[in-house]
Amino acid sequence: MDSLTQIVLGSSVAALVVPPNHRRRAILAGGVLGTLPDLDVLWFNVFSSDVVTEVTWHRGPSHSLLVLTVLGLLLWFLLKSRSSLIQASPLRWLLAIWLALITHPLLDAFTVYGTQLLWPMKTPPVMWATIFVIDPLYTVPLLIGVIAAWRLSPHKTAQQASGLGRARAARNWLIAGLLVSSAYLAWSVAAKSLVDRVASQSLVALNLQSAPRFSTPLPFNTLAWRVIVMVPGGYWLGDRSLVADQGAMQFTFHASDNQALAQLASIPQLKRLLWFTQGFVAVHAQRGDDGELRLILADLRMGLEPDYFFRYDIAAIDEHGGWVAAPEITLMPESGDLVRTLNWVWKRIYNSKATL
Structure with missing residues (x-):
């Protein structure tokens, strides 16, 4: 999720569990801890020029529940001897630190990017994909x-009746915010379950009920969704509005050069990308600005056809007409009209016939 969301989530959970007269400090500390896992991007920007490393290790060790639990314990232990607040209520502050840290990757796991909650286990990233x-x-x-x-929170103590009332009101606001967001x-x-159920029923007619697939909400909402189904020769795309659509879900087929991908699949960088995307990719030949034919891999999980956020240049054609791996996989510039796309998403919620 975006940084603002992680900051206010960390602030909310931390401030809710500490004593009332610690609440303002907890809001600040929880906000910092809530965004801390995403600072891994600074590490990669400084020490890595490899786009595959940057993309696939983001939300990696810094988002591991095990790593963050150990980090939380270490921070608490180090700060306990230096902070009178933590000394006054050590167990509540331990819980506040831990919650502010681990709620970050847990929330990230609800998005489609992929979060390595169980690192260092080599399981694929978790992508529940229920929220943009x-x-x-x-x-x-x-x-x-x-x-x-x-x-509403008191600065220091809450001994007077008015202070106690304000402290209770502050707690109630925090609880209300967490309840509504949750x-x-x-x-x-x-909503995802509803979409998946309709997709399953509709894919029976195409004999694709067992094909690998995933569903994800369209940008900035949970009322319009996209379902992508993988097949050997390409992929099927279907959209679903929980407001406008009735009956079976309609799917459109798109070809992908999966044979070319299979020829290059042993390349370590490409293997890493396929693991990270869980195979939800498309491959197409495309001419670059220099006129040379390139092989482009698109991560189908993020973006809309044909403008995906993550598109990689993975190979060039040789003099014999075959594909040769690029010396280094590079990220292609983003394409498409963002304003036009967002206008379509809004229309798609209320109009089953809206076209992009």
């Missing part, structure tokens, strides 16, 4: 709760 990476309907309740709690997240899970 930016969704104001999830973030705003948390933000309101944190702002209200900050304004309810929205639960709705996203239910």
Whole structure:
């Protein structure tokens, strides 16, 4: 999820478990800890020029539940001897630190990017794909709760009746923000289940009920969804609006040069990408600005046909007409009209015939 969301989520959970007179400090500390796992991007930007490493190791060790649990214990132990707040309520602050850290990757796992919750185990990244990476309907309740709690929380002590009342009100705002945002997240899970059920029924007619597939919400909402189904020669795309669509789900086939991909699949960088994307990719030949024919791999999980956010130059054609791996896989510039795409998403929610 985006940084603002992670900050207010970390602030919310941390501030909720500490004593009332610690709440403002917890809001600040929880916000910092809530965004800490994403600082891995700074490491890769400084020390790595390899795009595959940058993409596939983001949300890696820094998002591991095991790593963050150990980190939380270490931070608590180091700060306990230096902070009078933690000394005053050590177990509550231990819980606050741990929750602020681990809620970050758990929320990330609800997106489609892929989060390595179980690192160092070599299981594929977790991608429950029920919510887009930016969704104001999830973030705003948390933000309101944190702002209200900050304004209502006492600076030091809460001995007077008015101070106790404000402290209770601050707690209630935090709880309300978490309840509303969590309810929205639960709705996203239910919405995905509804879409998957219709997709399963509709794919029977194409004899694709057992084919690998995934569903993900279209940008900034949980009412319009996309389902992608992988087959040996390409992939099928289907859209579903929970508002406008009735009956069976319609799918459109798109070809992919999977034979060319198979010839290059032993390349370590490419193997890493295929593991990270769990095979939800498409491969097409495309001429570059220099007129040379290139083989482009698109990550089908993020973006809309044909403009995907992550497109990689993986090979060039040789003098014999075969594909030869690029010396280094590179990321292609983003293409497409973002404003036009977002306008279509909005129309698609309410119009089953809207076209991109």
